[in-house]
Amino acid sequence: MRVGDVGMSGERVRAVLIAAAIRIKPELGYGGISGAEHITADWGLDSVDRMELLIAVEEAFGIEDEVDPRVFMTPASVNDLTEQIMAAEAALR
Template identity: 55%
Template sequence: MTRSEVRTVLLDAVRELRPEFAGLRLTGNEHLGAELGLDSVARVELLVVLEEEFGIEDEVDPRIFMTPATVNALVDQIVVAEGVCR
């Protein structure tokens, strides 16, 4: 998987979790909590979507999903911490 693929999957998952964002262009720079309204449970749901999409169950540390403020920061964290992207 690539950085771009991870970002696309996460942004699509945000739109699924928050239907009010369906059809809107998200940049990935929106704040996960303040702007997108995603709490810690929703962040875990993002992890599940990512693992299911790429068949990488238990390869991504769930703690990574708790600290980044934006989707783009989350993608960066996944790439650096897990080395799962090419």
């Protein structure tokens, strides 16, 4: 199954990532989250946390091994990460 086959949109990906970040760091849910915050500097998420974000996307969309884990290591914000995921998905088409 390809990523695009499961109804993956940028807004859905972003919502899944933010919800996963709040599960990892519940204190994030007490402030307004725009998605523009720096994943590491503002949210305090490390590389292990980023892998948890990957797992959340895989589980939410019923995909496995569709998104390259390296995509999750460099983007600064959830908005940037969402763009990277959507670009990777578009390249698979």
